[in-house]
Amino acid sequence: MNQALTLRVPIFPLAGAILFPRSQLPLHIFEPRYRDMVRDALDGAGHIGMVQPLTMEGGHPPLYGVGCIGEIVGVEEMEDGRYNIVLNGSSRFRIIAETDLDTPYRNADVEQEARRLGDVLGLAVDWAAVGRLDDEMLVNAIAQVAPFDIGAKQALLEAEKLDARADLLSQLMQFQRVATSAGADIEPTLQ
Numbered sequence: 001m002n003q004a005l006t007l008r009v010p011i012f013p014l015a016g017a018i019l020f021p022r023s024q025l026p027l028h029i030f031e032p033r034y035r036d037m038v039r040d041a042l043d044g045a046g047h048i049g050m051v052q053p054l055t056m057e058g059g060h061p062p063l064y065g066v067g068c069i070g071e072i073v074g075v076e077e078m079e080d081g082r083y084n085i086v087l088n089g090s091s092r093f094r095i096i097a098e099t100d101l102d103t104p105y106r107n108a109d110v111e112q113e114a115r116r117l118g119d120v121l122g123l124a125v126d127w128a129a130v131g132r133l134d135d136e137m138l139v140n141a142i143a144q145v146a147p148f149d150i151g152a153k154q155a156l157l158e159a160e161k162l163d164a165r166a167d168l169l170s171q172l173m174q175f176q177r178v179a180t181s182a183g184a185d186i187e188p189t190l191q
Contacts, residue, residue, distance in 0.1 A: 008099060009049040009069065010037045011106040013061065019050040019068040021089040022167055026074075029083040033104035038072070038083050040103070047071045049093060049110060060106075065095050069112070090135075091170070139166045148172055 012034060019025045029038050041048050051067030070087030077083055093110035101107045143156040143165065152172055159165035 007069075007093070007112060008101075008107060008109050009045075009047060009093070010041060010103070011049045011051055011063070011067070011095075011098070011108050012037065012070075013051050013053040013063055013106065015053055015056055017050065018052065019070050019087055019089045021068060021091055021170065022163055023089050024073070025050065025070065025087045025089070027083075027085050027087065029085060032081075035081055035083060036103065037105040038075070038085060041072060042075065047090070048087070049108065050087065050089075051095070063095060066092060067095070067110075068092055069110075135166070136162050139169055142173075143169055146173070147176065 014027075017025060017027065029035055037048060047069050049067050050070050052064045053061035054064060055061050069090045069092075071090050072085055073088045074086030075083060076085075091112050093112050096109045096111055098106060098108045139162060143153065146153075146169070148156075156165055156168055156172075159168055
């Protein structure tokens with residue numbers, strides 16, 4: 001997999017704590033390695049990857065292949081170093097490979113939905129530039145250039161809130177990716 005098409009994220013394999021896009025997940029962080037992870041995320045990109053372990057056995061359990069990027073939108077640091085955080089799910093991801101970054105927590109290179117759609121459609125995308133956009137600019141830019149029919153684009157334009165526009169965009173992208181992968185030449189249409 002081309003490195004330019006992946007995002008490196010700290011991974012939090014927490015059994016029973018599933019995060020979905022456009023939803024929130026409150027977490028109490030008490031283990032030292034995950035305190036480090038939160039501290040590093042707050043000093044960096046501000047997100048972590050939530051994913052389920054396949055088993056509860058061992059200190060390094062295998063993981064499911066799909067998780068969700070969580071943007072840290074709320075944080076309370078306690079005097080003893082523990083954290084209460086709130087994650088807002090931004091997008092699903094697929095794990096490409098775990099990476100050893102010499103941190104006490106796990107890290108992985110992941111592929112996000114928009115990147116898979118771009119690959120399927122054969123689009124040339126400067127992902128480094130995309131990573132510098134804020135959420136609204138990113139959602140609107142994708143909506144502008146995506147190969148959707150005029151009805152779908154009009155529905156995106158009419159979505160009053162960014163969350164609603166992003167949710168609709170994600171649904172349209174998934175439909176387009178599935179249709180294209182199946183060999184169909186279909187544009188998402190809203191009627």
